[in-house]
Amino acid sequence: MVVRKEDPTLSDEDMMEDNETGDLYEEESELESESEEDEDVKLAEPSKTSIYNKDGLLDKLGDISWPENVGWIHKLSINIDQEQEVDVNDDSAREGSFSILALKGTRQAFENLQSMGLPFLRPSDYYAEMVKTDSHMEKVKGRLLAQKKQIEEADERRKAREAKRIAKEVQSQKLKERAKQKKEDIESVKRWRKQRQQSGFSKDNNEADEMSLAFEDGKAFERSNKRRPGVAPGDRSGGKARQFGGNGKKGMEKNKKKRDNKNSKFGFGGRKGLKKQNSTETTDDFRGFNKGESTGNKKRKR
Missing domain, CATH: 1.10.287 (Helix Hairpins)
Structure with missing residues (x-):
């Protein structure tokens, strides 16, 4: 078994240089092989049987060209x-x-x-025939109008949402301002009462109790449940309506006076529908007509 031993004296930089040189040699060999393949491709040679007949070509050109006259x-x-030459490049x-x-x-x-x-030039009233039919163009027009309507509706909904959001923000801001103003008013009243007590103006406890306010204890304003004598629960006039127009003595006197005025003007009732109906005597009586004029066929004066 053969074991390959690496030279310990070679560094990493030397090994990288060897790899780079090897890659360069491989690329050069590939380029040389490609150039050899290109040189091996043979171009097609022109046919030796082709004929360049210039006179025949000019003759055919004369046949298909327009005559001079x-x-x-x-x-x-x-x-x-x-007029002048131009550089083609x-x-x-x-x-x-x-x-x-x-x-x-x-x-x-x-x-x-x-x-x-x-x-x-094209006449102003000239209309070319359409490639597409009228029914197809109507469909296209309807689709475009529908898309336009959808876009407008979407814009309206977006504007409505935006307006609603802005109105909600404004309302919340108003409520905050009212609460802040109410708090400031309460604080100002408290400061005024404190200054009043410090100045020694209100020494009596009863007076201090009278000046105490309901909202200082954190309670809201409540309507009083006390009832005034002679005033109905739903009467906002404080009983004045009952005195002058209700069932009191003054109201009865006023109604009686109205009744007396109507009786003096229209009578006490009875039959009045046939009061102006004609009778036999009134029908034959012409004393109320043609006063101061003699009878005859005279023309009336104008």
Whole structure:
């Protein structure tokens, strides 16, 4: 059994250099093999039986070309002479010369058509036939309108949510401000009472009890359950409505006065529907008509 011993004198750097040189040799060998393969490929040689008949080609070109006396409207060809040479290797100069030549040719063609009196522009009322049918275009239009409606509805919902959120924030802010204001008012009242007590203005305990407020103990304001005599529970006028318009003596006197006024104006009842009905005497009585005028067929004065 043979055991390979490594030279302890070789370092890691020497080993890395050996690996790099080995890789370079392998790459060079691969390139040489590829170049040899390329050299081995043989190109196709031109056929020896091909014929270059220049006269025949020119003859065929004359057969398919337009005759010299044909009108320009049949050919529509424009020949533009290039004023100066352009470097074919310069892309920008070459493309610029193409655009200039095309513009000149278009102008010359417009002039030729105008001189011949031929229409060459599309009429304003010309409608080309559509590739797709009307029913298909109606479907496309309906789909576009539906998409537009969905987008608008989504925007409206988003705006509503945003407005609701803003309103909620404003409401919470208002409630916080009210609570803060209430707290400040309570604190100001407490400070005022404390200053009043320190100044010795309120020495009597009864007076201090009268000035005490319900909200100082943390209780909310409560409606008093005391009932005033002669006032109904739901009466907000404090009993005045009963005095002047209710069942009291003053209310009865007022109603009686109204009744007396109506009786003096309209009577005490009875039949009034046939009061102005005509009778035999009133029908034959013409004393109320044609006063101061004699009878006859005289024309009425205007």
